[in-house]
Amino acid sequence: xxxxxxxxxxxxxxxxxxxxxxxxxxxxxxxxxxxxxxxxxxxxxxxxxxxxxxxxxxxxxxxxxxxxxxxxxxxxxxxxxxxxxxxxxxxxxxxxxxxxxxxxxxxxxxxxxxxxxxxxxxxxxxxxxxxxxxxxxxxxxxxxxxxxxxxxxxxxxxxxxxxxxxxxxxxxxxxxxxxxxxxxxxxxxxxxxxxxxxxxxxxxxxxxxxxxxxxxxxxxxxxxxxxxxxxxxxxxxxxxxxxxxxxxxxxxxxxxxxxxxxxxxxxxxxxxxxxxxxxxxxxxxxxxxxxxxxxxxxxxxxxxxxxxxxxxxxxxxxxxxxxxxxxxxxxxxxxxxxxxxxxxxxxxxxxxxxxxxxxxxxxxxxxxxxxxxxxxxxxxxxxxxxxxxxxxxxxxxxxxxxxxxxxxxxxxxxxxxxxxxxxxxxxxxxxxxxxxxxxxxxxxxxxxxxxxxxxxxxxxxxxxxxxxxxxxxxxxxxxxxxxxxxxxxxxxxxxxxxxxxxxxxxxxxxxxx
Amino acid sequence: xxxxxxxxxxxxxxxxxxxxxxxxxxxxxxxxxxxxxxxxxxxxxxxxxxxxxxxxxxxxxxxxxxxxxxxxxxxxxxxxxxxxxxxxxxxxxxxxxxxxxxxxxxxxxxxxxxxxxxxxxxxxxxxxxxxxxxxxxxxxxxxxxxxxxxxxxxxxxxxxxxxxxxxxxxxxxxxxxxxxxxxxxxxxxxxxxxxxxxxxxxxxxxxxxxxxxxxxxxxxxxxxxxxxxxxxxxxxxxxxxxxxxxxxxxxxxxxxxxxxxxxxxxxxxxxxxxxxxxxxxxxxxxxxxxxxxxxxxxxxxxxxxxxxxxxxxxxxxxxxx
Numbered sequence: 001x002x003x004x005x006x007x008x009x010x011x012x013x014x015x016x017x018x019x020x021x022x023x024x025x026x027x028x029x030x031x032x033x034x035x036x037x038x039x040x041x042x043x044x045x046x047x048x049x050x051x052x053x054x055x056x057x058x059x060x061x062x063x064x065x066x067x068x069x070x071x072x073x074x075x076x077x078x079x080x081x082x083x084x085x086x087x088x089x090x091x092x093x094x095x096x097x098x099x100x101x102x103x104x105x106x107x108x109x110x111x112x113x114x115x116x117x118x119x120x121x122x123x124x125x126x127x128x129x130x131x132x133x134x135x136x137x138x139x140x141x142x143x144x145x146x147x148x149x150x151x152x153x154x155x156x157x158x159x160x161x162x163x164x165x166x167x168x169x170x171x172x173x174x175x176x177x178x179x180x181x182x183x184x185x186x187x188x189x190x191x192x193x194x195x196x197x198x199x200x201x202x203x204x205x206x207x208x209x210x211x212x213x214x215x216x217x218x219x220x221x222x223x224x225x226x227x228x229x230x231x232x233x234x235x236x237x238x239x240x241x242x243x244x245x246x247x248x249x250x251x252x253x254x255x256x257x258x259x260x261x262x263x264x265x266x267x268x269x270x271x272x273x274x275x276x277x278x279x280x281x282x283x284x285x286x287x288x289x290x291x292x293x294x295x296x297x298x299x300x301x302x303x304x305x306x307x308x309x310x311x312x313x314x315x316x317x318x319x320x321x322x323x324x325x326x327x328x329x330x331x332x333x334x335x336x337x338x339x340x341x342x343x344x345x346x347x348x349x350x351x352x353x354x355x356x357x358x359x360x361x362x363x364x365x366x367x368x369x370x371x372x373x374x375x376x377x378x379x380x381x382x383x384x385x386x387x388x389x390x391x392x393x394x395x396x397x398x399x400x401x402x403x404x405x406x407x408x409x410x411x412x413x414x415x416x417x418x419x420x421x422x423x424x425x426x427x428x429x430x431x432x433x434x435x436x437x438x439x440x441x442x443x444x445x446x447x448x449x450x451x452x453x454x455x456x457x458x459x460x461x462x463x464x465x466x467x468x469x470x471x472x473x474x475x476x477x478x479x480x481x482x483x484x485x486x487x488x489x490x491x492x493x494x495x496x497x498x499x500x501x502x503x504x505x506x507x508x509x510x511x512x513x
Numbered sequence: 514x515x516x517x518x519x520x521x522x523x524x525x526x527x528x529x530x531x532x533x534x535x536x537x538x539x540x541x542x543x544x545x546x547x548x549x550x551x552x553x554x555x556x557x558x559x560x561x562x563x564x565x566x567x568x569x570x571x572x573x574x575x576x577x578x579x580x581x582x583x584x585x586x587x588x589x590x591x592x593x594x595x596x597x598x599x600x601x602x603x604x605x606x607x608x609x610x611x612x613x614x615x616x617x618x619x620x621x622x623x624x625x626x627x628x629x630x631x632x633x634x635x636x637x638x639x640x641x642x643x644x645x646x647x648x649x650x651x652x653x654x655x656x657x658x659x660x661x662x663x664x665x666x667x668x669x670x671x672x673x674x675x676x677x678x679x680x681x682x683x684x685x686x687x688x689x690x691x692x693x694x695x696x697x698x699x700x701x702x703x704x705x706x707x708x709x710x711x712x713x714x715x716x717x718x719x720x721x722x723x724x725x726x727x728x729x730x731x732x733x734x735x736x737x738x739x740x741x742x743x744x745x746x747x748x749x750x751x752x753x754x755x756x757x758x759x760x761x762x763x764x765x766x767x768x769x770x771x772x773x774x775x776x777x778x779x780x781x782x783x784x785x786x787x788x789x790x791x792x793x794x795x796x797x798x799x800x801x802x803x804x805x806x807x808x809x810x811x812x813x814x815x816x817x818x819x820x821x822x823x824x825x826x827x828x829x830x831x832x833x834x
Contacts, residue, residue: 319718340720351718358718360711362778367708372719374704382699425719 018045019080021178021209026075028061030444035061036072039235041228043178048200048210050220050241053230054253054474059213062230063180066211067099068092079178090119098171099180106167108156113138115155116169141169146195161188168199179203180211185219186306197223215304215511217246229253247504254474254503261451262479268296268461271482274331275466276435278316281325285311286490289325293435293466298457300481301470303510308490309470310352313437317349318342330434343372346434348426350441352470354415358422361411365403366392368410368421373430395424399456416449423456435466442476454480474503488512527772527823528784535791542798550801553678559797560683561748565590565757566789567686568741570764571693572734574785577768578697579710579730580777581636585625586738587761588644589618592651593742598660598752607667611743618739621647622732629731630724660752671747682744689737694782706730710777759813763792766817775821792816 021043028036036058043049051059064070066077068086076083079095086092092099106115114121116138122130138151149162158166164184171179181200185193200210200223212224220227221241229236229252236252272295281289286308293299301309314320316327318336327334329345336342339349351357359368369392370377377387392406399420403413410421419441426433438457442450457480460467471477478484478501486494486509494509523529542550549555569586576583593614600610621643628639662668674680697703705726709716713723741760746752767789773780795816799809 317718338720338722339718340722343720349718351715356712357714360708360715360778363707363711367704371708371716371721374701374708378701383701383704 018207019177020044022078022081023062023066024075024078026062026065026072026077028065028070028072034233036065037233038075039230039233040075041235041238043209043211043226045177045209046204046207047225048204048212048223050224050227051211051213051230052220052227052249052253054472057230057253058233059230060182061233063099063101063182063211063213066092066097066178066180068097093119093174093176096177097180098174098176098178099182100167100171100184101182102186106155106163106170108154110155111152112142112149112155112158112166113151115166116141116151116173118170120174137173138169141173145169145172145199161192164188165192165195168196172199172203176208178209178211180213182213183215184212185214185216193219217249217511220249221246246508250504250507254507261454262475265454265458265480266462267458268298271296272464275329276316277328278312279326279328281312281315281327282323283311283315283320284323285320286315286487289487289492291485291492291495293468295434295464295466296461297483298461298467298469298481300477300484301468301487302474302477302484302506303472303487305472307487307510309487310439311490312487313349313439313468313470316342317347317437319349343431346432348372348431348433348436350419350422350426350436350438352439352443354418354422354443359410359418362409364407365396365401365410365413365421366406369395369424369428371425373428376430391428391430392424395421395428398427399424399452414449416445416452419445419449419453423453427460433465435468436460437468437470439470440472441469442471442473450476474506478503478506486510526784527770528781528787531771531784531787531791535787535794538791538794538798542794542801546798546801550798555797555801557674557678558800559793560678561680562797563790563793564680564682564686564748565741565745566760566763566767566793567683567690567786568737568744569757569760570767570785570789571689571782572737573761573764574768574773574780574782575693575697575706576730576734577765577773577775578706578777578780579726580713580775581629581727581730582765582775583622583625583640583731583734584637584761585621585640585643585647586734587757588647588651589621589735589738590742590745590757590760592647593618593739594746594749594757595651595655595660595752597743597746598662599655601662601664601667602660607664611740614739614743615736618735618742619732622735623728625735626728626731630727655752662746662750662752667747668750671744671750680748682748685744690782690786694786697782707778710779712778762813762817763796764789766813767792769817769821770819770823 023042024040026036026039027034039058039062041049051062053059061070065072068089068091071086078084084092084095086095107118110118113134117134122133124130135151142149142151145165147162147165149158149166155163155166168184184196188196200212203210212220214220224241226238227241227244227249228238229249231253274292275295276293278292279290289312291299301312303309311320315322318339318341322335329347334345336345342349355361360371366388370388373391374383377384379387389406395401396403396406401413401417401420401424403417410418413421426436441453445453454476457467457469469477469481478498482498484496484498484501484506485492486496486506488510493512496505539550569590572586573583596617597610597614600613601607605613625636625639625643628634629636670681672680675684697706705716705721708719709721709723709726717723742757745757768780768785769775769788770791771780771784771786771788773785792813795812796809799812
């Protein structure tokens, strides 16, 4: 029998102590988006380096490059001056890089112990697990972390925060020289945050390189030494934490050319009466949300990913249950049990995730446009093909959707055209849509089509419809919406009129601690 | 707006490939069997063998377009062969006996749907367990001895043929395929199955009701299997055990061959029907050539693998483009 080698070799071209990490000129494109453009920076051993930027600035892509999840189109990563090539995550681990993602990479059905050793179980030559060694190491690590966790407990039974700590233990156990944290405190309590920060301090003293991604500025000032600011996939600057302040950082994160896109929009200038009133809405994910929307008004929701914006509109739409509070549409109290009820009452939702929630990808453009109104196209027993074609034709013309035929599978269209198919679906004459909710409608869409979608939103407002516009891109939300509602952690933290809204103001409300 | 003509589309479809395959089978088996394959007796055998499979195929196609699978259909069928025979033996008039069988089958489908929609269990696991429950129940309730059916009307329905060739039950099966094919391709209900099968989340957010659909489809599938069981009992003139299992897999294999994807949202009744014919013709061909039984088992298994690989590469190409 050949020798079973299950352990990760941490010596082979591993980043040794005292070696710097250099990211040199990294670029990465996805269809329609340049996620990273010529990003370069240097991280020194024994230092904590923050990666800061808005949603979509390229932080996650950068971490994925470092963890070997994706290959950059250009540029290279060097450890101690040695270029690294990662074809798979395991090679990044061998090189001494551990990335701790927000979404935990753990196995809930296995024990804490097994998770700490996941991918690297120590075995004897005969292939038996070295259980004793595993237990001792795990117990030592748990003790060093100062937590009360039973190493034999099933991971799935731990609290979210403790699971997060187990993820960190995994990297700690590997003795990685470079550890990247992706928003590690998002699900931790204050006490656990203190433990984490102590730990980071200790890792730092051991001469490790720490990369720290967070939206929370206060934390960044508390534990980091240097900050790299990213914006739209480019590196803005690298600065010393001690030599900067919040205002400068926010400006670096958001300051960019807005251009003429917004000033050339034909906007709605007359508002009607109140169309939608939400009072003290509370669900699993949001608390005490109240706002009003008039006919012809565009209300924008700003905030960070996970702030609860999507959850608010899903609850209004009848897709998620409401715990308390009321929704008043057109002066009538409503409580939709199913999206169908909301649609019948004149609400439409273009969901956040086009691919997973919006489109039926392997069906035709026509099927996707007609989806909510098939019922109204019955002629006797059968569905009227002519009506379907006529409706699709109108949508295609109205929004100049580029598709060779109506039979084309919607998955084969570009992101912008897919979004227009969804817009066409909800604005057909067979529906009496009064309120249109658009959740991140411009995500992954090119600049030109974005401008078209902005005008479509304004046109809908001009027709007297109400529009709720959720976006994580600050410039568009503060320039398109008449009223901007900012959410943080399931609460509304501020409401601004367009005239008063600046990116800085919105950002500080969104990042409120 | 240009659209590809229907004829062009058909020539590119899987169904067309299958028709060629079917024709090839007929030629090859006819030659190998020195003409026996197109002998009247063999054709009667083939026609007989597809009746039960046809009913099971119909239900399976609807479920698979939705993205579900029901392993318990054959067990439901076995159960009702015994149930209908013992009800008739107890002197219950045939219309009532059939209705009771259909109701019992529908209950099974309903339980499947509850477990899948309310508890979120995997359809495969739920229906596999249900199949075993039913198999056991069948022995517990009806014992192991075949129960003879003497009702003249039902025996006639099961055994008589038009012009000595086409069984009455085949006519029923063809009508069933035609009706369901029409529902699937032309009606609002059929369109809803495709939409929900294509993306249940998106369909739900667009006002369709995936949960209700699950109930309808599972109840429908079980009821069709129950009906198939009754018809089989009438043909065999008795309730017999374990006579239907092959039909279900032939039906599912045929559906996959015919372009119904396991992932849901694609395929149609006609293609599935042709696919089912391809497999039935294959099996009867091997029987006729006196190929040993294990080769037939091997052959059907290999065909299913071939169908899955075919489906995989077809959808692989689809995602790539």
